[in-house]
Amino acid sequence: MSAWHDGNPPPLTVSPLPEGPRSTHPPHVLVLYGSLRERSYSRLLAEEGARILAGLGAEVRFFDSTDLPLYGPGKDTHPKVVELRELSVWSEAHVWSCPEQHGTITGVFKNQIDWIPLSLGAVRPTQGRTLAVLQVSGGSQSFNVVNTLRILGRWMRMLTIPNQSSVPKAYDEFHPDGRMKDSEYRDRLVDVMEELYRFTWLTRDVREVLVDRYSERREAAAKAAPTPNADPLRPQDRIGKGL
Numbered sequence: 001m002s003a004w005h006d007g008n009p010p011p012l013t014v015s016p017l018p019e020g021p022r023s024t025h026p027p028h029v030l031v032l033y034g035s036l037r038e039r040s041y042s043r044l045l046a047e048e049g050a051r052i053l054a055g056l057g058a059e060v061r062f063f064d065s066t067d068l069p070l071y072g073p074g075k076d077t078h079p080k081v082v083e084l085r086e087l088s089v090w091s092e093a094h095v096w097s098c099p100e101q102h103g104t105i106t107g108v109f110k111n112q113i114d115w116i117p118l119s120l121g122a123v124r125p126t127q128g129r130t131l132a133v134l135q136v137s138g139g140s141q142s143f144n145v146v147n148t149l150r151i152l153g154r155w156m157r158m159l160t161i162p163n164q165s166s167v168p169k170a171y172d173e174f175h176p177d178g179r180m181k182d183s184e185y186r187d188r189l190v191d192v193m194e195e196l197y198r199f200t201w202l203t204r205d206v207r208e209v210l211v212d213r214y215s216e217r218r219e220a221a222a223k224a225a226p227t228p229n230a231d232p233l234r235p236q237d238r239i240g241k242g243l
Helices: 041-056 079-090 107-114 144-155 184-203 214-224
Strands: 028-033 059-062 093-099 130-136 165-167
Touching: 028 041, 028 079, 028 107, 041 059, 041 093, 041 130, 041 165, 041 184, 093 144, 093 184, 130 144, 130 184, 144 165, 165 184
Parallel strands: 028 059, 028 093, 093 130, 130 165
Antiparallel strands: none
8 A cells, every 4th residue: 555645545536528529530440369370260250240230330440360479578669560559559349259278268369368467658558449259169068268358358457348259060050151150149240340339439429438447547646746844955954054
């Protein structure tokens, strides 16, 4: 707990939502997927979602993680790392689509998230962005991946929408050309994309207020406050002054 020089922490306040004109440009949506297979069902599901979002009016961009280095020191300037971080800063919403592998997300997907820091200087590339989570499975329906993606979204300080999509036996749900078959699973995908679109419109202009934290305001105020009863004289200046 930070010490307060006057004995009092800053007052509890709730910042009002910003007033004024709202953004009118198409929502910016970044899509990440968790497989590098040639026929990747997580990518096909993400592409179907992207077509739905584009039909609603969103601008959608994909990140291809091929050649993205394994997360580690000294690689921040790698072109793929720079590309991923720039896309995240550009985005107002994310779609994360990942297959289930050994009961959880793939290393391919986690590596992408590891490369997106919580902050880049004064910019937070994910804070307040809306997020939709999707998963595909080779067997029966599971929610292990979407549950894990929700945990990641929370740690990245994102606004994860309530709805989600989990597609079992994904190999049966897509046509040879990659389009998703008409089914209850595609209907649910439409539900998720519509919800993401609406949440993004509603929150993108006020996201900094929505995720503003009292604890961080308190920490910043403590750092900015002067030290109490500070001796203005340096130790060397006190010599010869009888101090």
